[in-house]
Amino acid sequence: MTRFVAERLLQSVILVLIVLTITFFLMHLSPGDPMSRYDDPNISPETVRLIREQLGLDKPVPEQYMRWMASFLRGDFGVSLRFNRPVSSLLAEAIPNTLRLTIAALTLYIVIGVILGLLSAVRRYSLFDRLSTIAALFVYSIPSFWLALMLILLFSLKFEILPSSHMQSMGVSGMGWLARFSDRIAHLVLPAFVLGVASAAGMARYMRGSMLDVLREDYIRTARAKGLSERSVFLKHAFRNAAIPIVTIIGLSLPFLLGGAVIIEKIFSWPGMGALMVDSIFARDYPVVLAVNFVVTVMVILGNLAADIGYALLDPRIASGRKAGK
Amino acid sequence: MKETIKRSYWSSGWDRFRKNPMGMAGAVIVVSLYLIALFAPVIAPGDPVDHGDLPSMRHLPPGGSHLLGTDKFGRDVLTRLLYGSRISLVIGFIAVAISVLIGTIVGAVAGYAGGIVDSVIMRIVDALMAIPRLFLLLTCIALFSRSIWLIIFLLGATSWMATVRLVRAQLLTIKEQDFVVAAEALGAGKRRIILKHLIPNTLTVIIISATLRIGGIILAEAALSFLGLGVPPPTPSWGQMVFEGREVLLGAWWVSTFPGLAIIITVIGYNLLGDGLRDAFDPVQFS
Amino acid sequence: MDKLLKVENLTTEFLTSEGLARAVDRFSFDIGHGETVGLVGESGCGKSVTALSIMRLVSDPPGRISGGSIFLEGKDLLSLTEKEMRKIRGNEIAIVFQEPLSSLNPVFTCGEQIREAIALHQKMGRKQSREKAVEMLRLVKIPDPGNRYFSYPHQMSGGMRQRVMIAMALSCQPKLLIADEPSTALDVSVQSQIMELLSDLRDAMSMSILLITHDLSVVAQMAERVIIMYAGTAVEEASVKEIFSDPGHPYTEGLLASIPRLNARVERLSVIPGNVPDPLNLPSGCRFSDRCPKREERCFAKEPPMFVAGKGHFVRCWLSEGQER
Numbered sequence: 001m002t003r004f005v006a007e008r009l010l011q012s013v014i015l016v017l018i019v020l021t022i023t024f025f026l027m028h029l030s031p032g033d034p035m036s037r038y039d040d041p042n043i044s045p046e047t048v049r050l051i052r053e054q055l056g057l058d059k060p061v062p063e064q065y066m067r068w069m070a071s072f073l074r075g076d077f078g079v080s081l082r083f084n085r086p087v088s089s090l091l092a093e094a095i096p097n098t099l100r101l102t103i104a105a106l107t108l109y110i111v112i113g114v115i116l117g118l119l120s121a122v123r124r125y126s127l128f129d130r131l132s133t134i135a136a137l138f139v140y141s142i143p144s145f146w147l148a149l150m151l152i153l154l155f156s157l158k159f160e161i162l163p164s165s166h167m168q169s170m171g172v173s174g175m176g177w178l179a180r181f182s183d184r185i186a187h188l189v190l191p192a193f194v195l196g197v198a199s200a201a202g203m204a205r206y207m208r209g210s211m212l213d214v215l216r217e218d219y220i221r222t223a224r225a226k227g228l229s230e231r232s233v234f235l236k237h238a239f240r241n242a243a244i245p246i247v248t249i250i251g252l253s254l255p256f257l258l259g260g261a262v263i264i265e266k267i268f269s270w271p272g273m274g275a276l277m278v279d280s281i282f283a284r285d286y287p288v289v290l291a292v293n294f295v296v297t298v299m300v301i302l303g304n305l306a307a308d309i310g311y312a313l314l315d316p317r318i319a320s321g322r323k324a325g326k
Numbered sequence: 327m328k329e330t331i332k333r334s335y336w337s338s339g340w341d342r343f344r345k346n347p348m349g350m351a352g353a354v355i356v357v358s359l360y361l362i363a364l365f366a367p368v369i370a371p372g373d374p375v376d377h378g379d380l381p382s383m384r385h386l387p388p389g390g391s392h393l394l395g396t397d398k399f400g401r402d403v404l405t406r407l408l409y410g411s412r413i414s415l416v417i418g419f420i421a422v423a424i425s426v427l428i429g430t431i432v433g434a435v436a437g438y439a440g441g442i443v444d445s446v447i448m449r450i451v452d453a454l455m456a457i458p459r460l461f462l463l464l465t466c467i468a469l470f471s472r473s474i475w476l477i478i479f480l481l482g483a484t485s486w487m488a489t490v491r492l493v494r495a496q497l498l499t500i501k502e503q504d505f506v507v508a509a510e511a512l513g514a515g516k517r518r519i520i521l522k523h524l525i526p527n528t529l530t531v532i533i534i535s536a537t538l539r540i541g542g543i544i545l546a547e548a549a550l551s552f553l554g555l556g557v558p559p560p561t562p563s564w565g566q567m568v569f570e571g572r573e574v575l576l577g578a579w580w581v582s583t584f585p586g587l588a589i590i591i592t593v594i595g596y597n598l599l600g601d602g603l604r605d606a607f608d609p610v611q612f613s
Numbered sequence: 614m615d616k617l618l619k620v621e622n623l624t625t626e627f628l629t630s631e632g633l634a635r636a637v638d639r640f641s642f643d644i645g646h647g648e649t650v651g652l653v654g655e656s657g658c659g660k661s662v663t664a665l666s667i668m669r670l671v672s673d674p675p676g677r678i679s680g681g682s683i684f685l686e687g688k689d690l691l692s693l694t695e696k697e698m699r700k701i702r703g704n705e706i707a708i709v710f711q712e713p714l715s716s717l718n719p720v721f722t723c724g725e726q727i728r729e730a731i732a733l734h735q736k737m738g739r740k741q742s743r744e745k746a747v748e749m750l751r752l753v754k755i756p757d758p759g760n761r762y763f764s765y766p767h768q769m770s771g772g773m774r775q776r777v778m779i780a781m782a783l784s785c786q787p788k789l790l791i792a793d794e795p796s797t798a799l800d801v802s803v804q805s806q807i808m809e810l811l812s813d814l815r816d817a818m819s820m821s822i823l824l825i826t827h828d829l830s831v832v833a834q835m836a837e838r839v840i841i842m843y844a845g846t847a848v849e850e851a852s853v854k855e856i857f858s859d860p861g862h863p864y865t866e867g868l869l870a871s872i873p874r875l876n877a878r879v880e881r882l883s884v885i886p887g888n889v890p891d892p893l894n895l896p897s898g899c900r901f902s903d904r905c906p907k908r909e910e911r912c913f914a915k916e917p918p919m920f921v922a923g924k925g926h927f928v929r930c931w932l933s934e935g936q937e938r
Contacts, residue, residue, distance in 0.1 A: 143586060226702065228703075263460075315719075
C-alpha cells in the first residue's frame with residue numbers, strides 16, 4: 001500500500017514538472033517581450049537594464065527556466081498585468097470559489113449518476129432503463145452554455161425561483177445564519193446542476209455497466225446461495241465491487257468538470273478561476289492565464305492521485321500489492 | 327485470400343451497421359447536415375448577414391416569412407442556422423483530421439520505437455491530458471491572434487492525445503504478429519513497415535474514434551464561440567448565435583434556443599454514427 | 614423411510630437464441646438422511662443446473678424451472694415464496710461451488726463472508742457471529758483461524774479458499790450440502806485433502822451430501838449411492854458397489870472405462886466418442902443412441918423408461934428391459 005502510494009506520488013510529481021515545462025514553453029511563445037511595457041521614452045535604458053537584471057531576464061535560458069520553475073513551485077506566479085497585483089493573490093480569491101462550484105457539481109453528479117445507474121442495472125431492459133439510455137445520449141450532446149441559458153430562462157426569468165448569477169444576493173450579510181446559508185445554496189443550484197449533469201449521464205451509464213458485469217460474477221451466486229436478500233446482494237456484494245472502477249471514472253472526470261467550469265462561471269458570473277481565465281485572455285494578461293492553467297492542471301493531477309489512493313483503499317487486492325501494475 | 331477476407335470484413339460490417347437503427351439515424355443526420363451545408367445558399371430563405379430594415383425587422387418572433395424569427399440585427403435566424411452548419415461541419419471535419427494525423431504519427435513513433443522514446447512521449451501525453459481541454463485551448467488562443475484557421479488548428483492540436491494511446495496500443499499488439507516480424511527479418515526498413523502494414527491495420531479503430539470525437543470538437547468550438555473567443559463575427563456560428571440571444575432570453579427566446587437545438591442534433595448525429603460504426607466494425611475492441 | 618430430499622420430474626429450461634433448451638428433463642431422484650449421493654456425468658449433462666434448481670438459483674431469465682417438484686422433508690420448495698426460500702438457502706441446504714476464487718467476494722475478508730451467513734440465519738450479534746466464524750475456520754482445519762479470519766480470498770491458496778467455502782456452507786449446520794465439483798479446480802495434491810475433510814465433516818455433522826462430479830473415482834471414495842446423468846436425466850442409479858461391479862448402462866460402462874485416463878481437469882471421456890448432445894437436438898429414441906456402442910434398431914424408435922435391474926438398481930436402457938420402475 002505504502003509503495004503503491006509512493007509510486008503514484010512520484011508519477012504525479014513528474015507530471016507536474018512536465019506541465020511546468022510545457023507552461024514555460026508556452027510563455028516564451030507568448031507575443032512580446034515581458035519588458036515591452038517598459039518601452040517608454042521616459043524610462044532610461046539604464047533603468048530598463050536594471051529591471052531586466054532584477055527579473056533575471058539577462059541570464060541564459062536554462063538558468064531562467066530553473067529560476068522560474070523554482071518560483072512557480074513556491075506559488076510565486078508573477079504579477080498580473082491587468083491588476084498590477086501578485087497573481088497568487090488573485091488565485092487565492094478564485095480557487096475556493098471554483099472548488100465550491102466543482103465540489104458541489106461532483107457531489108451532485110456522483111449521487112444522481114450512481115442512483116440512476118443502479119436503478120438501470122436492477123431494472124435492466126425496462127422502460128426506465130431504455131429511457132435513461134436515450135436521455136444519457138441526449139444529455140451528452142447538449143452544449144452546457146445552452147442548457148444554462150434555457151434553465152435560467154425557465155427558473156430565473158419565467159418562474160423567478162432561482163437566482164441566475166453571483167454567489168450570493170446583495171445585502172445578504174445583514175441576515176441570519178440560516179438565511180445566508182440557504183441564499184448561498186440557492187445560488188449554487190443551477191450552476192452546479194449544469195456543470196454536473198453531463199458527467200451524471202456518463203456516471204449512470206458506467207455504473208450500470210459495472211453493476212451488470214459484477215452481477216454475472218460467481219460470488220454473487222454465492223451470496224444468493226447464502227440466503228441473502230436481493231437488497232444485500234445488490235447493495236453490499238455487488239455495489240462494493242462495482243464501485244471500485246467508478247473511483248477511477250471520477251478521477252478522469254475532473255478535467256472535464258474544471259473545463260466546464262470556465263463556461264459555467266462566465267454565464268453565472270461566478271468569480272472563480274474559469275471566469276478569471278476568460279477575462280484575462282481578453283485583457284491579454286498572460287501571467288494570469290498561464291498560472292490559472294498550471295493551477296487547474298495541478299488540481300487535476302492531485303485529484304487523480306486521490307482517486308488512485310481511493311481505488312487502492314477500496315480494492316484489497318491492490319493494498320497487498322498483487323495488482324499494483326494494473 | 328487476404329482480399330476476400332478483407333472484403334467480407336467490410337461488407338459484413340456494413341450489413342451489421344445497416345441493421346442498427348440508431349447508427350443509421352446518425353448516418354442520415356450527418357449526411358443531411360452536409361447536404362444542408364453544401365446547398366445553404368439554395369435552400370436558405372434570406373441572406374445570412376443581411377440586416378433588413380432595422381428596427382422594424384428586429385427580434386421578430388417565429389412565423390410568417392421568418393420561420394424561426396429574427397435576431398437583434400433583423401437577420402433571419404433560419405438562414406443563419408443553415409449557413410452556420412458550414413462552420414460546424416468544416417471545423418469538425420478538419421480539426422478531427424488534424425488531430426488524427428498528429429495522434430497517429432506520434433502514436434506510431436511511440437509504439438514502434440518503444441524504450442525511452444516511448445516513455446518520454448507517453449509521459450508528455452499524460453501531462454497534456456491532465457490539462458483540462460478547454461483551459462489548454464484558451465491558453466493557446468490567448469497567446470496567438472485569433473482567426474478561423476487558427477481555431478480549427480488549435481481544436482485539432484489540443485485533442486490528439488487519445489489517438490496516440492489508441493494507435494500505440496494497436497501497434498504494440500500488431501508488432502508481435504508474424505507478418506511484421508517476417509517483414510523485418512526480410513530487411514524491410516522500419517519506416518516502410520510502419521507505413522505499409524501497421525497504419526492500415528489500425529485504420530478502423532482510428533476512424534471510429536475520430537467519428538466519436540467530432541461531437542466533442544463541435545461542442546468545444548461552440549463553447550469558444552459562445553465565450554466570444556471562437557470564429558470572429560459576422561460569420562454565422564451556432565455557438566455565437568446562442569451567445570447573441572443571451573441578453574434577450576425572455577423577450578426573444580428563439581434567438582438562443584434554435585442554434586442550441588441545431589448543435590444538439592449535430593452532436594447526437596455524430597455520436598450515433600460513431601456508436602453504430604463501432605458496434606458494426608469493432609465489436610470487441612470497445613465493448 | 615422418509616427421504617430428506619425428493620426430486621420428481623424436475624424440468625429446467627433455458628431460453629436460447631435457437632429455442633427453448635431443456636437442460637434438465639424430467640429428472641427424478643432422492644437422498645436419504647445422512648446419505649451421500651454421487652451425481653455423475655460429463656460436463657453439459659445438467660448436473661450443475663440440477664444443483665442450482667434445487668437451490669432455486671437458476672438465473673431467470675434466461676433459465677426457468679418449468680416442471681416437477683422438489684421436496685425437502687416433505688416441503689415443496691418450488692411452491693415457497695422467494696422470502697421463504699431465502700430461509701432455506703445457506704441454512705437448510707448449502708452449496709460449495711467448483712471455483713473457490715471466483716466464488717468468494719474479493720473485497721470482503723473470508724471471515725466476514727462466513728460471519729454474514731451465520732448472522733443472517735442464526736440471529737447472532739456481530740461479536741457472537743464472529744466467534745462462530747472463527748470456530749468454523751478451525752473446524753475446516755485452517756491454521757491460525759483467528760488471524761486468517763481477516764485474510765482476503767486472494768491472500769489464500771486454492772485449497773484454503775475451498776476450505777473457506779466449505780466453512781461458509783456448513784456454518785448453519787445444513788441438512789443437505791450440495792458439493793458441485795468441490796475439488797476439480799484444485800491441485801491434484803490438494804484434491805484428496807478436500808474430499809477427506811468433507812467426509813470427516815459429514816460424519817461429524819450427520820448431514821446428507823449431493824456430490825456432483827464427473828469423476829467416478831471421487832464417488833467411490835465418498836458416496837453410498839450413484840446417479841449417472843446424461844443429457845438432462847438419469848440413465849442409471851445404483852449403489853456404489855453395484856455401479857462398479859455390475860454397470861447396466863453402456864454409458865456407465867464408458868465412464869468406468871475412462872477412469873484411469875481421466876485427467877482431473879479435463880472433463881472429457883476419451884473412450885466414448887462424441888459429446889453430450891445439444892438439448893435442442895436430442896437424438897430420437899434413447900438420448901444416448903447416437904454415441905452408444907451397443908445400439909439397436911429399437912433404440913432409435915422409443916426412449917427407454919427406467920428398468921429395475923436389481924435392488925435399488927435402475928437402468929434406462931432397452932438392454933435391461935424388464936419391470937419398469
